[in-house]
Amino acid sequence: MKHLALALLVLCALLPAKSAPAQEVTVYTSASFAPLMLADGRGMYPDLIAYLNQRKLGTLTFRLQYMPRKRLQVKLEDGSIDGMVIGMMPEWFDDVEQKKYLWSAPFAIDRYALVSMAAKPVSPDAPASLVGASVGVTFGYHYPGIDAWLARSGMLRSEGPSDEKNIEKMLLGRVDCVIVAESMARYFMRAHGMTARLHLATLASAPTERRMLAPRSHAAAFEKIAPVLKQLKSDPAWQRIVATYQ
16 A cells, blocks of 8 residues: 555656646737837837746736827726736826836936927927917826926927827928927937938937836735846847847
8 A cells, every 4th residue: 555655656756747827918008109118019128028938937828009198097997907008107297206006217317309390390499480389299198307498498389199190190281390209209210311401409308217117905916027127128039129129
């Protein structure tokens, strides 16, 4: 009997252990513009999600999903969000002290830029060009470090649904300039061969730090990806990916 029990124990030890079921984490984004999100499904955010999946962080798998900014903010505020959010910063959610949500280290740094037509430039260095100029901004967006300057500048705000739509309005002559992320502006100018046609002026403000946000209900998953995001800046593989969008 003892030999039979021993044989059963050995057999159980040799059997392959059942792997834990994969846990899918939805990562939401409200971004719809290049280089963060491209029309063909590529972009820095899809590439980052693919990068995280390649790291095989335990049983976690990540899936990127778009959600309009207003709806995303409502779900965060009422606690019904069922995943993480990519590309946010604490100042946008009144969480400078980072107590409401969990925040990763910045994985990308950006700035705001004022873009206008080169034939009729609007520049923060030429205050006279600002007064009365119509400026395209994204509806419902808060521009930390820019809003106060914008209010003093004498420019007239014209809200649009997205950065791309605002640029389209400018190209059609419906607004004089737009405020957009500098990375988006430079990518657009290069991709559309408009470097000579457009005037870009980087605005003097604190950098926009793109981070991963997680509700505290997702603390276990967040703890697995936070160290990975923290070391992205020193990872040559990730830097090669970023370089393709610059």
